[in-house]
Amino acid sequence: MNSKIHASRVRVVGDNVKVDVYPIEQALKMAKEQSLDLVEISPTADPPVCKIIDYSKFKYEQKKKQKEIKAKAQKTVVKEIRFGPNTEEHDFNFKLNHAQKFLKEGAKVKAYVHFVGRTIVFKERGEILLLKFAQALEEYGKVEQLPKLEGKRMTMFIAAKAGKK
Structure with a gap:
């Protein structure tokens, strides 16, 4: 996420963003303007796909989904x-x-x-x-x-x- 992304050009997606390929500096600037984070979603794509989102909220949502999946899984004793x-x-x-x-x-x-x-x-x-x-x-x-x-x-x-x- 953010400065840890090594690609020089990235495809940016997200809310209030025109989906396109941008230089990494411009993508980081766009994320900063919205007070959000630039998170690499698909690093293997060419160019890598990044999304402008609130990273802590994203992690929280993922944990919540994992917890739900775990709760629904039937445990056999x-x-x-x-x-x-x-x-x-x-x-x-x-x-x-x-x-x-x-x-x-x-x-x-x-x-x-x-x-x-x-x-x-x-x-x-x-x-x-x-x-x-x-x-x-x-x-x-x-x-x-x-x-x-x-x-x-x-x-x-x-x-x-x-x-x-």
Whole structure:
């Protein structure tokens, strides 16, 4: 902006300005006469395009737009629930209730079975446990990813059903 623009000639646009190519000195003078700033909008154009605007107001408007975009973006929360391959019925039901609550709130649930040491030999137990978990949560959410073994973890994702908030 202003004196930081290095081009010798620039195309000037803006309110109360005749759109044309001007020497940089004249463009800066025009901006100064209006008590505004000369801001380079398109530096790669030939000649570069500059706009006569109030720079602080321009920055404020841009921040405001970014904030609006961020506010409109939907945030998805992923809640994790961890099982062992030998999880008992009571623990299973306890974690099931938590998952139901998470899904009602609209969050995704990442359920995983963590195999420690030699428990990796019980892979099928882990898969059965996760499938039973998914079946119990059928009315609250739908399975996004079926149980998949990655290293020492078997992971499954369940997303909330649209109308279940």
